[in-house]
Amino acid sequence: MSAVEDRLSELGLTVPELVPPVAAYVPVVRDGNLVFTSGQLPMVSGALAATGKVGAEVDADTAKGLAETCALNAIAAIKSEVGDLDKVAQVVKVVGFVASDPSFTGQPGVINGASELLVKAFGDRGVHARSAVGVAALPLDAPVEVEVIVSVAD
Known part of the structure; x- marks a missing residue:
């Protein structure tokens, strides 16, 4: 087990099985030392952990936890x-999408769930650039979607 997985274990988390794509794409692509994930939904054991818009059916605290799952x-x-996972040299960029009620403006706080987990897992190598974007809808009515770019050392 990697040091990253050890840190996750200390948080009571384990790296889940790879989530299969829900459409015509692959979950991850490597180009040289960069690894790009496709958008990850808050899937747990093959099902969405929640559905709906943040600020309406899903509260911000729940959404933050869903971003961690992503x-x-x-x-x-x-x-x-x-x-x-110890080959990850740096988490470079995180992009988070929040399916938002029109009045909801707390997207950065929601995506902090993903950012905070990456820092806990990777330490200083987990500090990254980020965008947090509110959108009208996400696939399968997911409240949150997160994509990550990392650089790896060989």
Whole structure:
């Protein structure tokens, strides 16, 4: 087990199985030292953990936890490509999408769930650039979607 997985274990988390794509794409692509995940939904055991708009059917605290689940699924995608998570040299960029009620403006706080988990898992290598975007709808009526770009050392 990697040091990253040890840190996750201390948080009571394990790297889940790779979430299969819901359409015509692959979950992860590597180009040189960069690894790009596809958008990860808050899937747990093959099903969405919640559905609906943040600020309406889903509260911000729940959505923040769902963003953490998305990040954990992104970690699983990265692991499927690189094998050992300790090869991750840097989390470079996180993009988070929040299916938002029109009056909801707390997208950055929601996506903090993903960002905070990545820092806990990777330490200083988990500090990253980020965008947090409110959108009208996400696939399968998911409240949150997160994609991650990392650089890896060989």
